[in-house]
């Protein structure tokens with residue numbers, strides 16, 4: 001393959017395609033519908049953000065990709081996870097172990113949980129390299145020092161012999177990033193990578209993560225509650241609610257034209273300098289219990305846009321007409337997809353409700369919530 005055609009493949013192709021992923025937890029008497037038909041594409045070298053409230057299924061989705069769901073309670077009930085021409089769901093545990101760390105790596109939320117307290121930093125970085133590559137100890141340590149330097153750890157050669165507890169939280173997270181990038185993976189998953197750090201260090205660590213992934217052409221799947229972080233770090237955003245993808249679009253498009261009432265609510269709840277002293281506008285209500293998932297749209301009880309059909313039918317994830325008319329693709333990284341019967345119109349985002357004369361949200365019918373979507 002020529003260098004030119006290789007570059008085309010590398011920029012135009014999805015490195016990761018999740019299709020209709022469903023994950024269930026069997027907790028004895030009831031089944032928890034944690035992830036309910038999630039699909040998204042992440043382009044090679046791209047940056048995709050997964051956002052959504054606590055419990056919306058972001059971490060479970062990432063654990064499914066890494067095949068690290070807790071056994072035996074969790075199971076992948078349906079779907080495909082395409083990575084480098086393979087469906088990860090079908091790989092053996094052994095193949096998955098070879099791939100993890102080398103082709104897909106993880107930066108966990110809590111850097112302490114990812115580091116071994118009784119091994120030195122140098123041993124841990126070198127061990128990652130030696131687990132996948134046939135290199136001598138001296139060479140592995142030389143590369144470890146180089147990596148620690150790349151993540152901004154001063155005098156890296158002197159730090160190799162120190163233990164995790166001798167580093168600050170921010171420095172430990174830098175070590176985790178060094179380990180995650182040691183083998184130049186095609187995909188890095190970062191699940192709330194900086195929530196354990198204080199705000200100034202958060203910004204530095206995220207900036208570093210951004211810079212290193214761009215330099216190395218590593219695609220990043222970033223999970224965060226923080227839309228400000230998403231705006232800086234991602235090119236696409238996938239919004240999850242109750243285990244469903246409700247909206248997915250390029251980051252600029254999500255901020256300019258949010259179409260799902262939940263996305264609009266998330267954007268309205270970002271504090272802005274101009275609003276200092278004003279109360280924030282959180283989204284009223286709470287997400288549904290995932291062991292009794294209603295048949296209709298799970299956001300209906302909190303939605304000012306709800307129609308009668310919303311209480312009965314979950315809308316499919318489909319391209320937004322206006323985006324198609326403006327030249328966006330039907331699917332893939334540039335697409336604007338939406339699962340909603342009554343999208344937010346321009347101008348309604350700020351208002352937090354439909355501005356159509358006489359519109360009233362359809363009230364909850366008595367049978368809603370009594371029906372479980374499925375038991376499988």
Ligand SMILES: Nc1ncnc2c1ncn2[C@@H]1O[C@H](COP(=O)(O)OP(=O)(O)OP(=O)(O)O)[C@@H](O)[C@H]1O
Pocket residue numbers: 025027032033034052053054055056057058059060061070073290
């Ligand atoms: N070990 C488990 N056992 C049973 N249910 C679980 C388990 N882990 C997750 N779940 C269920 O899956 C749902 C999704 O959890 P997940 O951890 O993916 O949420 P999240 O979007 O990452 O939230 P957060 O922002 O709080 O990290 C939870 O609401 C919970 O019902």
Ligand code: SF4
Pocket residue numbers: 260261262297298299300301303304305306307310315339340341342343
């Ligand atoms: S308008 Fe209907 S489908 Fe759209 S979010 Fe509201 S309840 Fe769900």
Ligand SMILES: [Mg+2]
Pocket residue numbers: 058059060191
């Ligand atoms: Mg989580």
